[in-house]
Amino acid sequence: MRFAAPHQAAGVAVPPQPWWVRTVVYQICPRSFFDASGDGIGDLAGITAKLDYLAELGVGTLWLTPFYDSPQRDFGYDIRDFRHVAAEYGSLGDFQSLIDGAHSRGLRVVLDLVLNHTSDEHEWFVEARKGRTNPQRDWYVWRDGRQPAGQAPPTNWRSLVGGRGWHYDRGSGQWYWAQFLPFQPDLNYRNPDVRRAMLDIVRYWLDRGVDGFRLDIVNALLEDASFRDNARSWRFFPSHQSTGAFFQRPDRSLNQPETLAFLAELRALIDGYDGRSRFLVGEVVAPLDVARSYCGDHGELLNLVFLFASLRMPLRARRIRELILQYERQFPEPLMPTWVFSNHDRLRRISRLGGDLQRAKLNAALQLTARGVPFIYYGEEIGMPQARLPMAQTQDGLAHRFRRWPQALVDLLRLLAGDSLNRDECRAPMHWSSEQNGGFCPPHARPWISVAPAVSARSVAAQQGDERSLLSCYRRFLEARRASPALSAGALSLLAASELPAGVVGYRRTVAAAGEGEGEVVLVLLNACGRRRSVRISDPSLRLLVSTDVDRRSPTGGESLVLGPWEGLVLRAR
Ligand code: GLC
Numbered sequence: 001m002r003f004a005a006p007h008q009a010a011g012v013a014v015p016p017q018p019w020w021v022r023t024v025v026y027q028i029c030p031r032s033f034f035d036a037s038g039d040g041i042g043d044l045a046g047i048t049a050k051l052d053y054l055a056e057l058g059v060g061t062l063w064l065t066p067f068y069d070s071p072q073r074d075f076g077y078d079i080r081d082f083r084h085v086a087a088e089y090g091s092l093g094d095f096q097s098l099i100d101g102a103h104s105r106g107l108r109v110v111l112d113l114v115l116n117h118t119s120d121e122h123e124w125f126v127e128a129r130k131g132r133t134n135p136q137r138d139w140y141v142w143r144d145g146r147q148p149a150g151q152a153p154p155t156n157w158r159s160l161v162g163g164r165g166w167h168y169d170r171g172s173g174q175w176y177w178a179q180f181l182p183f184q185p186d187l188n189y190r191n192p193d194v195r196r197a198m199l200d201i202v203r204y205w206l207d208r209g210v211d212g213f214r215l216d217i218v219n220a221l222l223e224d225a226s227f228r229d230n231a232r233s234w235r236f237f238p239s240h241q242s243t244g245a246f247f248q249r250p251d252r253s254l255n256q257p258e259t260l261a262f263l264a265e266l267r268a269l270i271d272g273y274d275g276r277s278r279f280l281v282g283e284v285v286a287p288l289d290v291a292r293s294y295c296g297d298h299g300e301l302l303n304l305v306f307l308f309a310s311l312r313m314p315l316r317a318r319r320i321r322e323l324i325l326q327y328e329r330q331f332p333e334p335l336m337p338t339w340v341f342s343n344h345d346r347l348r349r350i351s352r353l354g355g356d357l358q359r360a361k362l363n364a365a366l367q368l369t370a371r372g373v374p375f376i377y378y379g380e381e382i383g384m385p386q387a388r389l390p391m392a393q394t395q396d397g398l399a400h401r402f403r404r405w406p407q408a409l410v411d412l413l414r415l416l417a418g419d420s421l422n423r424d425e426c427r428a429p430m431h432w433s434s435e436q437n438g439g440f441c442p443p444h445a446r447p448w449i450s451v452a453p454a455v456s457a458r459s460v461a462a463q464q465g466d467e468r469s470l471l472s473c474y475r476r477f478l479e480a481r482r483a484s485p486a487l488s489a490g491a492l493s494l495l496a497a498s499e500l501p502a503g504v505v506g507y508r509r510t511v512a513a514a515g516e517g518e519g520e521v522v523l524v525l526l527n528a529c530g531r532r533r534s535v536r537i538s539d540p541s542l543r544l545l546v547s548t549d550v551d552r553r554s555p556t557g558g559e560s561l562v563l564g565p566w567e568g569l570v571l572r573a574r
Contacts, residue, residue: 020212020279020303021336022488023060023108024368024478025375029344030067030089031075031448032429033378035441037090041448042429042440044085044094048101053460055105057381057471058478062102063110063214065344067095071121071183074397075427076112077216078119078184082201092208099209108211110279115198116220117184124197125185132172139194140185141177142169143227156229157253158246160217160238160285161398165253179220179253181397189222189262199269206270212279213270215302219284219294221259224252237417240308243286255290263294263301279303281338281373288330299334304373307338311346312418315359315366317497317528320505324370324494333491337372342380344427347420349377351386358566361473361548362526365568368477369524371492371509379430381474382463386420387428387452395449396423428452433461467550480546480570485511486520487545487570503529504563521573527563535561542571 034046044067054062066076069084076086085091102109118125127136143154143166150173159165159179166175167182177186187194202213230252233244243249263280270278281304284291291305307327313319327337341349341363353359360383367374378384391402391410399422402410414421429451432439438451438459463469481487486509495506505526513519522545527533540557547569555561555571563569 017489018277018279018303019108020061020277020373023373024058024481025061025063025110025281025373026054026057026059027063027065027343027375027377029065029075029378029427032427032440034430034432035445035447038442038445039088040441040445041088043088044090044098048094048098051098051101051105051107055107056475058475058482059107059376061108061110061211063375064112066112066114071119073119073183074181075395077114077180078117078121078397079114080119080121081123082118083204096208103209109209110212110214110281111205111210112216113202113205113213114216115187116179116217117186120183120185124187128185129169129171132174138191139188139197141188141223142172142174143177144173145175155227155252156248157223157250158230158248160220160254162246177223179217183397186220186223189258190225195262195265199266202266202269203273206273206278210278211276212281212303215280215282217285218263218282218302219255219259219286219290220253221262222256224256225258228252238285240285240291241287243290255286255293260294260296260301264296267301281306288326292330292335295331295335299336304336304338306340306343306375307372308340308346310339310341311349312352315353315363315528317503317505317526320366320526320528321494321497324492324505324507327370327372328492328494331372337370339367339370339372339374341367342377342426343375344377345423346426348384348386348426349380350383355383355385356566357383357470358548360470362528362566362568364470364474364477365524365548365570366505366526368474368481369487369509369568369570370507371490376474377426379428381471382431382458382460383470384428384431384458385452387425387450389422389424389450391422394422394424398423424449431459433459472550473548476546476550484509484520484522484545484570484572485517486522486572490520490522500525500535501533503527503531504533504535506535523571523573524568525561525563525571526568527566530565532565533563535563537561537571539573541574543574545570545572 031042033042034050035042036045036049037043067089068079069081069086070076070079099109124136124139127134128140144150146152153166154175157165168175178184179186230248230250233249235242235244238245280302282294282302284294284305294302294305331337350360429440429447436443437447441447463471490509490511493508500506507524509522511520544554549564549567
C-alpha cells in the first residue's frame, strides 16, 4: 500500500472554511448534566460549572436541548414562552453567563429551536383556542371534521408518533393538527404572521450571541395546502430507510416544498445577521436523499442534517464501508455528513455495543475520523449505559401510553422496534463521580430521575486520570482531530476492501497544499473485529498520530502493522 506524500496529495484544496465544518458538537440535556442549585434538576449554572471539563475534553460546540419556559410534558419540547428560561434551569442572566463562559474558552453554543409547534399552554394557543373568530386562530392548523357531522378527523394523517394527529376541540367543534403529542399543537406556517413571529424569536437569541440552531422535526413545518389524504404503506415502524410508517406514506403531512422556502428565509436571516458565521442543523428523520434535500444542492439551505443511519449500524467492516460510501455519494463537498450514534431520543450507543469499551473506542475512532461533523451525546465519552427504568413510572410524555402495559409486552415491542420505548432511559444524570447521586446533585437532594447504578466505575472522576479509559481515548482523538486539517476537514477516499484484511476498514483523509498552507495525508485503519489483523504498510514515511491503544508504538518505516482487536488508529505521512 502506498500513500502519496503531502505535496502530491490528490485531495481538494480546501478554501477557507467556516468554523462549523471542523467542529465537534457535544449535546447537553440541561436537566441531566449538572445540578448547581441543589434541587435535583440540572441547570444552566451547572453547565457553566462544567465548562472547563468540556474545554479539556476538546469538543468545539455545545448544543443545549430546550431550556425555555415549558410545562415540561415533553421535557422542554413543549414551549410556553420562547424567550424565557424555565425557572428550574435558571434565568436569562444564567444563560448569558453560560454563553460568555463558553465563548471565553473558545466553545460555541447552539440552541434547540422548536419551530414546528408550541405547548398548548403558550399564550398564542390559549388565544387561538378561544374560538373560530379569534385573531390568533389561524396561527395554528384548524379544520372542520369530515362531513356529514364533522365528527371524523379532516384527513387520515397520522402524527410522527403513530397516533391520530388531529385533535377535536369541543368548544369550537373544529380539529387542530399536532405532528407530535396532543399538547404540542402545530403552528401554521402558511400564515405570514407566524413566520414573522418565529423569525423574531431567532433574532432574539442571535442577539444573545448564540452560534447556531438545531431545528427540531424541521420536515414537519408545513402540511399539504389542500389537505389531501396520505397514501397507504405496508410499513409500520418508522425508520430512516423509508418515509412510510404506521401504515401510511406521509407525503401530504411531511416534507412539503414550502418548508424549503421558509428555510431559505431562515438561512438568509442567519447568514446576513451580524457578519458572524453560524450554522443550522436539522432533524429530518427520512431516507438519505430526502434528508439531503434540506441542505439544498450546494448547502444553500441547512448547513447540516442529522444522519441517523449510524444509530443502529452494527460495528462491522462491511456496514461501516457501505455507510461511508453512501454518505460520500449523497453529501459531496461542499455538503457535509454528520455522525450521530446516540441522542436524547434513542438507545445509547454503548448499550448497542454490548457495553464493550473496546468497541466503544473503535466507534469513537470512526466518529472522529470519518468526514463529517460528529455529534457526541453527553455521557457517550464515558460509556454511560442506557438506564433500565420501570415503564410504569416513566416521565416521558411519549411513553405514557405504555405505562399500563405489562413489562413483557413492553419488552417485546422494544425488541421489534429495535430501540428503547422510554426516553427517560437515555436521559439519566451524568456520572461525574462515585459520590452519592453520581456527583450530579448534592447527596441530600433527590435527582429528578434515578441515577443509573454502576456509577463509580464509569464516572468522569474514575476515568480522568486513567490513560486507558474511554474518556482518555476520546480526548486523544479529539486532540488529533484538532491538530490535523486532513482529519477535521479533508476529503475522504475509501480503500478497497480487497487491499485490506477481512474486518478492517481503511480510508485516507487529504488536504492539498494551498497557498502558504502545507498539504496533509492521513491514513485511518479501523479493525472492526475481535482478532488481530496484519496490514502491510509500504510507505516508510507513515507515523502514528493516534490510536485507541495507548501502548501502540509508531511504525518506523515500511513494516507490517499488527492491529489489535477493535483497534482504530491514524497514521500521518511526514
Ligand atoms: C424531536 C425531539 C424530541 C421531541 C420531539 C417533539 O424529535 O428530538 O425529543 O420530543 O421532537 O418536539
